[in-house]
Amino acid sequence: SAAPTVTPSGSGVFARTRARITARTLRTDRWWLPPLLTTLGLAAFVGYATVRSFVRTAYWVPEYHYLTPFYSPCVSASCVPGSSHFGVWVGELPMWIPLGFVVLPFLLGFRLTCYYYRKAYYRSVWLSPPACAVAEPHTSYSGETRLPLIIQNTHRYFFYFALVVTLVNSYDAITAFHGASGGFGFGLGNLVLLINVTLLWGYTLSCHSCRHIVGGRLKNFSAHPVRYWYWTQISKLNTRHMALAWTTLGTLALTDFYVMLVASDTISDLRFID
Ligand code: FES
Numbered sequence: 001s002a003a004p005t006v007t008p009s010g011s012g013v014f015a016r017t018r019a020r021i022t023a024r025t026l027r028t029d030r031w032w033l034p035p036l037l038t039t040l041g042l043a044a045f046v047g048y049a050t051v052r053s054f055v056r057t058a059y060w061v062p063e064y065h066y067l068t069p070f071y072s073p074c075v076s077a078s079c080v081p082g083s084s085h086f087g088v089w090v091g092e093l094p095m096w097i098p099l100g101f102v103v104l105p106f107l108l109g110f111r112l113t114c115y116y117y118r119k120a121y122y123r124s125v126w127l128s129p130p131a132c133a134v135a136e137p138h139t140s141y142s143g144e145t146r147l148p149l150i151i152q153n154t155h156r157y158f159f160y161f162a163l164v165v166t167l168v169n170s171y172d173a174i175t176a177f178h179g180a181s182g183g184f185g186f187g188l189g190n191l192v193l194l195i196n197v198t199l200l201w202g203y204t205l206s207c208h209s210c211r212h213i214v215g216g217r218l219k220n221f222s223a224h225p226v227r228y229w230y231w232t233q234i235s236k237l238n239t240r241h242m243a244l245a246w247t248t249l250g251t252l253a254l255t256d257f258y259v260m261l262v263a264s265d266t267i268s269d270l271r272f273i274d
Contacts, residue, residue, distance in 0.1 A: 013135045014135070024134065024135045025131075025133055025134040025135060026133070027131070027133055027134060031130070031131035031132075031134055032130065032131070034123075034124075034131070035123050035124035035127070035130045035131065036124070038120050038121070038123065038124035038125075039124040039125055041246070041249070042117075042120065042121065042124070042125070045249045045252075045253060048253050049070065049252075049253070049256075052068070052070050052256055052260070053070050053071075053098040053099075053100060053104060054095070054096075054098055056078070056095075056099060057260075057263075057264070058259070058260040058261075058263035058264040059071040059074075059080075059083070059099070059256075059259065059260070059263060060074075060079075060080050060082065060083040060259075060263060061189070061259060061262050061263045061269070062080075062081075062082050063178075063180040064176060064178050064179075064180065064185060064187060064189055064190075064262075064269060065082070065175050065176045065178035066176050066189045066193065066259050066262060066263070066269075067083055067085070067172050067176070067259070068255065068256040068259040068260065069169055069172070069196065069252055069255060069256065070098075070100050070104075070252075070256050071083065071098075071099050071100045072085070072100060072103070072168055072169060072172050073085055073086040073100075073102060073103070073168055074099050074100070075087065075088060075089040075090060075102055076088065076089070076090045076091065076092065076093045076099060076101075077090070077091045077092045077093075078092045078093045078099055079099055085171065085172060085175060086168070103161075103165045103168070106158060106161040106162065106165060107162070107165060109154070109158045109161075110155070110158040110159065110161065110162040111245075113151070113152050113154060113155035113158055114155065114207070114245065115155070115207075115208045115241075116241050116242045116245045117245060118152060120245075128141075155208075155209055156209040156212070156213070159204075159207050159209040159210055159213070162204050162207070163204060166197070166200050166201055166204045169196075169197045169200055170197050170201075172193065172197075173190070173193040173194050173196075173197045176189065176190055176193050177190055179273065179274030180271075180274055181274060183274070184273065184274070185271070185273055185274040186271070186272045186273040186274075187269040187270055187271040187272060187273075188258075188269055188270035188271075188272075189258060189259065189262060189269045192254070192255050192258045192259075193255060195251060196248075196251040196252065196254075196255040199244060199247055199248050199251050200248055200251075200252075202237060202240070202244045202248075203241070203244040203245060203247075203248045205234060205237055206234065206237035206238045206240060206241040206244055207238075207241070208238065208241070210234060211231065211234045211235060211238050214227060214230045214231050214234050215227050215228065215230065215231025215232075215234070215235075
């Protein structure tokens with residue numbers, strides 16, 4: 001391992017008052033596997049999403065009104081005709097600005113500051129610490145009390161933006177019930193978009209900030225039965241937050257991939273109605 005067995009400052013588990021064990025860990029199991037898998041999973045999504053956000057191809061299916069979430073809402077003159085559900089707000093964009101520029105920073109901010117993703121990348125990418133009973137390579141620890149990590153406190157505000165983005169995605173999923181000859185249509189793409197947006201609602205509403213907004217800061221629940229009921233429901237959802245964080249990364253990529261395949265005529269959409 002690249003990590004030092006004894007830190008220069010003798011801090012953390014190597015401090016003078018701790019047991020004199022020079023090994024970084026006494027664990028003999030594969031403790032490095034979860035952080036490794038987490039890093040690979042996050043890197044795969046970031047790589048895929050970055051490429052797809054910049055390519056500007058195969059993001060809209062004109063016959064069925066399928067729009068990939070990575071390009072929604074598409075509000076510039078560079079967007080292909082029909083894909084701007086919420087109007088055109090700005091002119092042509094240079095290639096280095098993704099067409100989904102309006103929401104991508106907020107989505108990135110929401111996920112980066114998410115309580116679950118923090119745990120995930122602190123342990124994996126940042127190795128702080130990589131696993132229980134495995135010393136971390138860093139010599140000092142200031143938690144989230146200073147820049148830049150104090151910015152993690154903005155998560156509650158990103159939550160409100162995320163609500164709006166999920167509403168936009170819901171609108172996209174509804175307008176996608178569009179037939180090739182106009183009017184109502186229903187295909188496999190609709191199922192893909194619907195499943196994705198349902199899980200996105202699950203991820204957004206299971207947010208720890210959402211749980212606090214709904215039921216936090218109350219002195220007693222008995223005086224607030226409605227908020228208590230919502231808080232109870234959100235709390236149940238909240239226990240699945242990690243699973244939803246990963247599932248929605250998967251469904252976002254798969255939804256985009258499906259729209260790409262149909263939009264590029266690589267496959268044709270399986271149609272149930274029109
Ligand atoms: Fe994960 Fe809010 S805690 S989205």
